[in-house]
Amino acid sequence: MKTVFTSVVLVLTLTFISLSWSEEATYRRHIKPLFDAKCIGCHGQDAAPEYYAFKEEKDMWLSKGQGMRMDTYSHLVFYTAWPDTGALMRRLDDGKTTGKAGNMYQYLGSTEEERQQNLKLFKDWVGNWTLKRWKDITKEELDGIKVKY
Numbered sequence: 001m002k003t004v005f006t007s008v009v010l011v012l013t014l015t016f017i018s019l020s021w022s023e024e025a026t027y028r029r030h031i032k033p034l035f036d037a038k039c040i041g042c043h044g045q046d047a048a049p050e051y052y053a054f055k056e057e058k059d060m061w062l063s064k065g066q067g068m069r070m071d072t073y074s075h076l077v078f079y080t081a082w083p084d085t086g087a088l089m090r091r092l093d094d095g096k097t098t099g100k101a102g103n104m105y106q107y108l109g110s111t112e113e114e115r116q117q118n119l120k121l122f123k124d125w126v127g128n129w130t131l132k133r134w135k136d137i138t139k140e141e142l143d144g145i146k147v148k149y
């Protein structure tokens with residue numbers, strides 16, 4: 001019994017140390033694997049159009065259940081700071097402060113626990129989790145958006 005207890009304490013301690021020492025969230029380590037698991041089916045390269053092409057023929061793409069392309073670092077950051085400011089955050093937000101979750105939040109996981117975990121990864125990666133649009137955002141707020149590669 002004592003050894004079990006000691007092992008549990010050891011595992012918890014190591015987990016805590018590795019979490020607090022882990023480096024900042026990056027696209028390559030944290031976001032790409034998550035995106036590939038949860039989002040690529042509708043936002044992937046094979047079928048997904050560029051944002052502006054999507055907008056031009058929105059109904060056609062929607063009828064196919066297809067979203068716009070976001071499956072590279074360059075594509076995804078388009079939806080953070082500029083030009084589609086705050087889009088990723090508005091869509092993935094859990095609605096805890098606004099009262100209404102973004103419509104992509106559901107895809108973050110199959111349980112609430114998983115969705116919250118993955119939302120945290122996105123939040124760590126983005127930095128300043130602002131829901132503001134380009135016309136409302138300040139330079140300081142933009143500066144807080146990190147999105148490390």
Ligand code: HEC
Pocket residue numbers: 035038039040041042043062065066067068079084087088089091092103104107108
């Ligand atoms: C089942 C298909 C599907 C999945 C899975 C999906 N999306 Fe979407 N997504 C769409 C469609 C279709 C649209 C366009 C319609 C709309 O605006 O809601 C969209 C729109 C978006 C937008 C809005 C872009 C804009 O400003 O117009 C963002 C951001 C987004 N998705 C992010 C994600 C992320 C991140 C994931 C993974 C966690 C994800 N989506 C998973 C289908 C999907």
